Amino acid sequence: MSTEDKATETAKRRWNRTAGFYDYMMAFMERVRLRKYRRLLWSRVESSRVLEIGVGTGQNFPYYPADAEITAVDFSEKMLERAKNRASRQEVEVDLRQMDVQNLEFEDNTFDTVAATLVFCSVPDPVRGIREVERVCKPGGKVILLENDFSSIPILGWFVKLANPLAVRMIGADFNRHPVDNVPKSGLAVERVTNLGRGLWKLIEARKKTPSS
Numbered sequence: 001m002s003t004e005d006k007a008t009e010t011a012k013r014r015w016n017r018t019a020g021f022y023d024y025m026m027a028f029m030e031r032v033r034l035r036k037y038r039r040l041l042w043s044r045v046e047s048s049r050v051l052e053i054g055v056g057t058g059q060n061f062p063y064y065p066a067d068a069e070i071t072a073v074d075f076s077e078k079m080l081e082r083a084k085n086r087a088s089r090q091e092v093e094v095d096l097r098q099m100d101v102q103n104l105e106f107e108d109n110t111f112d113t114v115a116a117t118l119v120f121c122s123v124p125d126p127v128r129g130i131r132e133v134e135r136v137c138k139p140g141g142k143v144i145l146l147e148n149d150f151s152s153i154p155i156l157g158w159f160v161k162l163a164n165p166l167a168v169r170m171i172g173a174d175f176n177r178h179p180v181d182n183v184p185k186s187g188l189a190v191e192r193v194t195n196l197g198r199g200l201w202k203l204i205e206a207r208k209k210t211p212s213s
């Protein structure tokens with residue numbers, strides 16, 4: 001097994017373990033902030049064929065656009081199990097599949113929009129993952145990501161740097177990433193970055209270039 005595959009297996013194992021308490025861990029943040037940000041992100045999705053990366057337990061389901069045909073992937077089977085249960089409870093139509101964003105099994109140029117919330121802080125090679133997102137998005141299609149960025153508040157950034165090794169080991173998320181820098185490295189054109197919650201979250205909107213752009 002290559003070093004990259006080992007890192008992905010370790011990350012997957014951590015997310016399988018986190019699946020059992022993820023919704024409880026996020027409940028407070030969900031209520032005070034994330035619901036609002038999720039609604040904003042999904043209001044900016046351009047239908048009709050949409051891919052959600054790192055669906056987790058399905059926290060975005062209530063915000064999916066009614067007219068969209070949605071496929072959602074996650075590499076953690078335990079997260080997917082929870083997403084499947086939530087989809088049937090909430091009667092959400094979504095095609096759920098187990099897949100690693102670093103190796104998507106879709107054809108090039110398949111989706112009008114690719115969306116992800118709080119995902120690329122956990123992907124072992126985020127640039128490779130975003131390159132895959134770029135590949136499966138149609139030319140001119142939209143990519144929209146909600147990501148943490150703790151560096152925007154220096155004291156908190158310093159604290160997070162200290163606590164980060166624990167966060168990586170315990171829940172599988174690396175909060176020392178700089179998501180805004182990774183998007184252009186994938187070849188996508190960044191159109192807008194919206195600072196949310198004093199910049200602790202970034203809503204990044206990007207577009208896949210067309211042959212003429």
Ligand SMILES: C[S@@+](CC[C@H](N)C(=O)[O-])C[C@H]1O[C@@H](n2cnc3c(N)ncnc32)[C@H](O)[C@@H]1O
Nearest residue numbers: 015054056059074075076079100101117122123
């Ligand atoms: C912080 S959770 C976010 C879940 C959900 N998007 C949300 O907003 O609640 C990160 C999710 O990304 C998934 N993930 C991490 N690395 C991944 C990868 N390489 N491929 C697919 N999913 C991945 C994890 O399994 C987990 O479900």
